[in-house]
Amino acid sequence: MNKRYTISVFTENFIGILSRITLIFTRRGINIDGFTASESREEGIYRITIVVHTTEEQIIQLSKQIEKIIDVIKAFYYLDDEMVFQEIALYKIPIDNIDSGLEKVIRQHNARIISAEKDFVVIEMTGHKEETQELLEVLKDFNVLEFVRSGRVAVAKPMETIDKYL
């Protein structure tokens, strides 16, 4: 059965590592739903967060294949309830469409306006995909000029840290 999994990969900062990791998904024809990379708590060690829909069997194999890459230190995989995660979304709305209704929507969704330009405003919201998607649906009445959502950033609930693998 397909479920949503998050893979957390800890890697050395080595040129080409992202390509090597994505090739593992490409080869098996698995679509990547979300992808983010940043430095981790440990200096010089990068943390890549990948979201995919797949089976448990497949996610185990994918994680092992990723760990097989020489410059990968460790790959963990989690179900949604084993992580605390967040995504960020930005919405660009034409200034002419702003009325009191928008203020209400922003308040209800815990969003905020981060920039107001001559022709448009940019609204920011962080949350789970379902939440940022819901806001998008509501904002469509105000004519969304642009919309973008980041990949997932996530920390694991299990109290295991990367230190023991170094």
Added chain:
Amino acid sequence: MNDSRIRGAEIVIKSLVAENARYIFGYPGGAIMPVYDALYDYMDHIQHILTRHEQGAIHAAQGYARVSGQVGVCMATSGPGATNLITGIADALIDSTPLVCITGQVASHLLGTDAFQETDVVGISMPGTKWNIQVRKVEDIAPAIAKGFHIARSGRPGPVLIDITKDAQTALGEFNYVPCLNIRSYRPYPKLEDSIIVQAANLINQAKKPYVLFGQGVILGKAEKALQEFLDKSGIPAACTLLGTGALSEDHPNYVGKLGMHGNYGPNILTNQCDVLIAVGMRFDDRVTGDVKRYAKQAKVIHLELDPAEINKNVKCEVAVLGDCRISLEKLTEKVEKRSHPEWIKAFRELEAEEKRVVVGNDLSPTKVGLTMGEVIRHINEFKSDDAILVTDVGQHQMVAWRYFEYKTTRTQVTSGGLGTMGFALPAALGAQLHDFNRQVICVVGDGGIQMTIQELGTIMQTQAPVKVVLLNNNFLGMVRQWQQLFFDKRYSFTELDNPDFIKIAEAYNFKVQKVDIRGDLRQAVAEMFVHEGPYFLEVVVEKEDNVFPMIASGSSVEEVRLS
């Protein structure tokens, strides 16, 4: 004060010498020229073998690596030189062969500009290599080569590619070679857990029909003796995969034969009757398992394996013994009871007799007019020494030679297993022979495959490596033709060949030659080939439309193996 710095190109060569590389198989060109220039001063320290094509260079390096157990080294220039290595890289990855490939690259200021002979070889080779890197600074050359050798040879071996820009080759730097022994993100040898050994031993001790399948992991892990001692004590019958062949002498009383699509009858059928299946250093390739949904479903599987990614990849196992199989086997031998399984082994022998009656007799001692590939191998067996190395290409001749060649010792089988690379044999045989001129190296090859790398006859001529080339010529791409006959209604679409006069070609390359097309001449010709000291080319014209049996048709179960 003297400047102790040397050019990057010289650092490349000195690093290879520091790693005790004996040969470089390569081909020069623009972007690697500084390295070739440096090589000119090191001809007493390392031998360069100039092949006739980069694909020949890498297959020769593979042949050398497979027979010697050392890392094979090959070298090529940028662009087409580098891309010509790719087939060999893919082959070495799937067959776990340790290689270090060094390619020249355009100068770093030209990277990404579509410069002459520029190609993104790091990008192209990424999915085929165990590790690869582009080096753009002279000080990074020696560390990259050190890391490359460590990665290529440790754990599950594989090919590594190091791409060096021309400006890094010409820049000056200090040479201080530090071998790489540890990479913090890389754990080549998982720690064996003793509790797992106990679990595995308990399963084995309770088994009524245990069955060992061994693969190349036994050879790569130098576990041949450990395997033999395990089998001696446990009394379990054992069958080999294509690449595991030779890890156990075929004379061993527990040896029951070969697995897979064209393996032996009993070993395939009885896979679905054993109760405990002990897989040692093998990866359950689809050519071994047939339809995996109907593969050994009744059995509890114990998998001894070094690579964690192989566990449960194709076949689910009950007990995963992760670790070096030599150590695992030694520990298991301590824990298993001394037993014998005469009834169970008898089941293999009965099916073996059936296979002999229906297939082997006709293959080895045919009564029809046309020559069979099998009878050629029979005569080779008659004259070869126990440590003779058989190098094969891909196709019918590969399967027939594998089935009938008598393997007595380890590292005597060199073939392209996982990738099935036609054109592999001729250059691989050269590499195998260069390891030891005193060993017999027999290159059995088909008329299709030899033409993919036939130019390497020139390299054999130049090195005078005494390779015995045995061309089994049926004027067909025989294996494809067999499938067309069996599964495509005899529609022989583009499988028949109009061939050149191979004897003339071999003569042009100064080979001693002989051509045989009647049975009466065969034995004598094979005998003469073995007596001749230098390179030899024997062409045997065999039956055009023979088939290889037994056979597990694609999608069939191992128990559906056909004898005809």
